[in-house]
Amino acid sequence: MESPKPGRGWLLRLVIAFSFTQGAVSMARPAVSYRALALGADARAVGVIAGVYALLPLFAAVPLGRRTDHGRCAPLLPVGVALIATGCVFSGTAGSLPAMAAWSGVMGLGHLSFVIGAQSIVARQSAPDEQDRNFGHFTIGASLGQLIGPVAAGLVVSEQDGAMGRTSAAALFVAAALAAFSVSSLWRIERRPSGAAATPAAKAATRKVPVRSILTTRGVAAGMVISLAVLSATDILTAYLPVVGEQRGISPTVVGGLLSLRAAATVACRLAITPMIRLMGRTVLMAVSCLGAALLCAGIALPVPAWVLGVLLAGLGFCLGVGQPLSMTTVVQAAPEGARSTALALRLTGNRLGQVAAPASAGVLAGLAGTAAPFVMLGGLLLVSAAIAVRPVGRRLPQGPPQGPPEGRGRPATAADVPASRTGGTARGGGAVAGGAVAGGAGTGGTETEATGADGTTVDRTGADGTKADRSGPA
Numbered sequence: 082m083e084s085p086k087p088g089r090g091w092l093l094r095l096v097i098a099f100s101f102t103q104g105a106v107s108m109a110r111p112a113v114s115y116r117a118l119a120l121g122a123d124a125r126a127v128g129v130i131a132g133v134y135a136l137l138p139l140f141a142a143v144p145l146g147r148r149t150d151h152g153r154c155a156p157l158l159p160v161g162v163a164l165i166a167t168g169c170v171f172s173g174t175a176g177s178l179p180a181m182a183a184w185s186g187v188m189g190l191g192h193l194s195f196v197i198g199a200q201s202i203v204a205r206q207s208a209p210d211e212q213d214r215n216f217g218h219f220t221i222g223a224s225l226g227q228l229i230g231p232v233a234a235g236l237v238v239s240e241q242d243g244a245m246g247r248t249s250a251a252a253l254f255v256a257a258a259l260a261a262f263s264v265s266s267l268w269r270i271e272r273r274p275s276g277a278a279a280t281p282a283a284k285a286a287t288r289k290v291p292v293r294s295i296l297t298t299r300g301v302a303a304g305m306v307i308s309l310a311v312l313s314a315t316d317i318l319t320a321y322l323p324v325v326g327e328q329r330g331i332s333p334t335v336v337g338g339l340l341s342l343r344a345a346a347t348v349a350c351r352l353a354i355t356p357m358i359r360l361m362g363r364t365v366l367m368a369v370s371c372l373g374a375a376l377l378c379a380g381i382a383l384p385v386p387a388w389v390l391g392v393l394l395a396g397l398g399f400c401l402g403v404g405q406p407l408s409m410t411t412v413v414q415a416a417p418e419g420a421r422s423t424a425l426a427l428r429l430t431g432n433r434l435g436q437v438a439a440p441a442s443a444g445v446l447a448g449l450a451g452t453a454a455p456f457v458m459l460g461g462l463l464l465v466s467a468a469i470a471v472r473p474v475g476r477r478l479p480q481g482p483p484q485g486p487p488e489g490r491g492r493p494a495t496a497a498d499v500p501a502s503r504t505g506g507t508a509r510g511g512g513a514v515a516g517g518a519v520a521g522g523a524g525t526g527g528t529e530t531e532a533t534g535a536d537g538t539t540v541d542r543t544g545a546d547g548t549k550a551d552r553s554g555p556a
Contacts (some may be wrong), residue, residue: 090269091202091206091269091270091271091272092203092215092218092219094266094267094268094269094270095199095202095203095219095222095266095270096218096219096221096222096225097222097263097266098158098199098222098263098264098266098267098270099195099199099219099222099223099226099263100222100223100225100226100229100263101226101259101260101262101263101266102161102162102165102192102195102226102260102263103222103223103225103226103227103230104225104226104227104229104230104233104256104259105165105166105169105226105230105256105257105259105260105263106165106188106192106226106230106256106260107226107227107229107230107231107234107319107340107344108229108230108231108233108234108252108255108256108259109165109168109169109172109188109230109234109252109253109256109257110131110134110230110319110320111230111231111234111235111238111319111320111322111323111336111337111340112172112173112234112237112238112249112252112253112256113130113131113172113181113185113249113253114127114130114131114320114323114324115234115238115245115248115249115252115323115333116172116173116175116181116245116246116249116250116253117130117178117181118245118323118324118327119245119246119249120176120177120178120181120246121178122178123448124321124324124444124447124448124452125444125445125447125448126178126444127320127321127324127444128320128321128440128441128442128443128444128445128447129182129440129441129444130178130181130182130185131185131316131317131320131440131444132437132438132439132440132441132444133182133183133185133186133189133437134185134186134188134189135189135432135433135434135435135437136186136189136433136437137186137187137189137190137193138189138190138192138193138429138430138433139430139433139434139437141190141193141194142193142197142426142427142429142430142433143292143423143426143427143430145157145193145194145197145426146197146201146422146423146424146425146426146427146429147289147422147423147426149197149198149201149422149423149426150419150420150421150422150423153271154197154198154199154201154202154205154271154422155198155202155267155270155271156198157194157195157197157198158194158195158198158199158267158270159264159267160191160194160195161191161192161193161194161195161196161198162191162195162260162261162263162264162267163191164187164188164190164191164192164194165188165191165192165195165257165260166191166257166258166260166261167184167187167188167191167257168184168185168186168187168188168189168190168191169188169253169254169256169257169260170253170254170257171184171187172184172185172188172253173249173250173251173252173253173254173257174250189433193429193433196429197422197425197426197429199219200216200219200409200425200429201421201422201425202270202271203215203216203219203409204409204413204421204422204425205271205421205422206271206272209414212409212410212413212414213354213355213358213363213406213407213410214354214355216406216407216409216410217351217352217354217355217406218351219406220351220402220405220406220409221348221351221352223405224344224345224347224348224351224402225344225348226344227315227319227340227341227343227344227347228341228344228345228348229341230256230259231319231336231337231338231340231341231344232337232338232340232341233252233255233256233259233337234252234256234333234337235332235333235334235335235336235337235338236334236337237251237252237255238252238333239333290417290419290420290423292423292427294417295416295417295420295423295424295427296427298415298416298417299415300411300412300414300415301411301412301415301416301424301427301428303411303469303470304408304409304411304412304415304428305408305412305427305428305431306431306465306466306469307367307371307404307407307408307411307466307469307470308404308405308408308409308428308431308432309431309432309434309435309466310371310404310435310459310462310463310465310466311371311374311401311404311405311408311463311466312405312432312435313435313439313459313462314374314378314397314401314459314462314463315401316435316439316440317439317440317443317455317456317459318340318343318394318397319340320440320443321443321447321452321455321456322336322339322340323336324447324452325381325452325453328452329384329387331387331390335387338391339387339390339391339394340394342391342394342395342398343394343395343397343398343401344398345395345398346394346395346396346397346398346399346402347398347399347401347402348402349399349402350398350399350400350401350402350403351402351406354402354403354406354407357403358407363407363410363411364470364471366403366407367403367404367407367408367467367470368467368468368470368471369467370400370401370402370403370404371400371404371463371464371466371467371470372463372464372467373396373400374397374400374401374404374463375459375460375461375462375463375464375467376460377393377396377397377400378397378456378457378459378460378463379456379457379460380393381393381394381397381453381456382453382454382456382457382460383453384453404466408428409425409428412424412425412427412428413425439455439458439459439462442455442458443455443458446458
């Protein structure tokens with residue numbers, strides 16, 4: 082017996098929990114930067130600490146995805162919350178830059194655990210035609226957290242009278258409490274399928290799809306690159322806008338407000354994502370948003386006043402709001418059955434690789450050419466992702482009827498190419514020749530029919546009596 086179709090209460094509770102979790106991380110990350118500055122870090126050291134945040138998740142993502150493909154997703158959520166809270170608390174008490182980097186890595190591992198579990202729940206419990214909408218609403222939780230977190234950090238952190246070390250530690254303690262509060266929404270998030278409904282999913286999960294096969298599926302790598310570019314832009318903005326504010330005389334409160342303005346624009350984008358997809362299509366929307374974000378990132382590198390910076394960040398937030406939910410849908414729909422959580426984990430691995438490489442590269446560039454250079458680098462990365470959105474990388478796995486001509490005659494296969502049965506019956510039905518076999522047609526009287534596949538090989542199919550099915554072409 083199939084379980085009844087669920088409502089959307091689980092999604093609302095997941096969005097609320099993600100808002101608190103992401104709010105904690107978004108508050109902790111600029112607080113970590115400010116605390117590192119108070120401990121004597123320069124721009125390069127801030128970039129290294131931001132990169133370590135993604136280092137542990139870089140190695141843990143795929144094993145966690147494999148585990149989720151073979152079991153439940155919900156247990157990862159409280160584990161992630163516990164690691165985030167622990168990382169925040171010990172970052173606030175750390176007295177050296179290496180210790181701060183280590184606990185920042187623990188925080189990143191917790192965030193990864195939560196996100197893999199949450200994204201897998203959305204993918205597993207959403208119908209294909211609901212995935213764009215549900216992933217869009219799910220990522221609203223991230224945007225709300227990114228809206229609240231930086232403002233809270235800016236209000237708590239103060240640099241007056243040399244108090245930034247103490248106040249940044251206080252901000253990290255508040256972030257830990259915020260993360261812990263998200264547990265209150267983590268109930269009845271994941272449905273437990275009935276025995277009959279669980280059997281096909283369990284059988285699919287036992288087939289371990291190689292990572293290379295997942296990566297070479299058309300759409301998966303493209304979704305990963307777009308997600309990497311968008312997240313790298315968000316990450317470097319969060320880590321380096323405090324440094325830009327310090328150099329341009331912008332207070333932490335204003336910097337927090339600017340980061341929250343960007344997040345508010347992202348929320349607005351994700352609320353409007355469904356009508357934008359209907360208007361433009363997913364491919365065009367991703368390409369245009371990446372191109373716009375590239376130009377706006379380059380604009381941030383200019384020495385503009387704070388109000389112009391706010392306008393640029395609002396536009397950038399709107400453009401960046403498209404990439405994450407649509408890249409999730411792209412990866413989920415392209416991934417093989419039974420490997421969707423692994424594909425999402427590979428996407429997060431790409432994200433974390435970007436979070437390791439991009440801040441480290443940004444730190445080197447900032448040390449050599451000033452704090453404007455990382456934003457120019459981001460503009461170039463987003464331009465590349467816009468080109469990839471138009472022409473996805475990877476190979477397309479065979480799906481549906483091939484478009485090649487039968488027997489090399491230069492015309493598409495039709496039902497007329499299916500000859501009469503060898504036992505004297507006639508072939509009927511509008512079936513197409515698919516993957517070297519007749520699909521949709523049936524021989525009368527349960528007799529065998531013969532067809533020629535796209536590769537020029539002969540295919541024998543049985544009728545309704547199920548007596549024989551022989552394929553001489555490749556599987």
